[in-house]
Amino acid sequence: MPFESTISAVPTVLAENDRSKITRWDFEPGATTGWHEHEMDYAVVILTDSTMAYEADGEVTEKQVKPGDSYLRPKGVQHDVKNAGPGPLSFIEIETKP
Incomplete structure (x- = not known):
C-alpha cells in the first residue's frame, strides 16, 4: 500500500557534472519522496537519527x-x-x- 502523505521531502542539488549528481534530501516527519525511479546507480549517506521507511515491489x-x-x-x-x-x-x- 502506498505511503499516505501530503508532505513532500525537499531535494537540494549540491553538485552535478557529467559523471555524478549529489543531492541533499530533507524530510519533515511523515514526508515522502513520492514514487520515483533512478536512472543511475546511487549511494545514500544518512545525516540524522530517524526511522526511514522504504517501499518497493509491494x-x-x-x-x-x-x-x-x-x-x-x-x-x-x-x-x-x-x-x-x-x-x-x-x-x-x-x-x-x-
Whole structure:
C-alpha cells in the first residue's frame, strides 16, 4: 500500500557534472519522496537519527538510521521513501552517471 502523505521531502542539488549528481534530501516527519525511479546507480549517506521507511515491489521496510549509515542501490527500481520518525530525516544521495 502506498505511503499516505501530503508532505513532500525537499531535494537540494549540491553538485552535478557529467559523471555524478549529489543531492541533499530533507524530510519533515511523515514526508515522502513520492514514487520515483533512478536512472543511475546511487549511494545514500544518512545525516540524522530517524526511522526511514522504504517501499518497493509491494513491500515496506522500516529501519532505524543514524548519521554515517550508508547503502548502495541499483538504478531502475520504482520506490518511495518516507520519514517514519518523530523528528527530521536528512541524507545525501550520490548518483553516478554512465
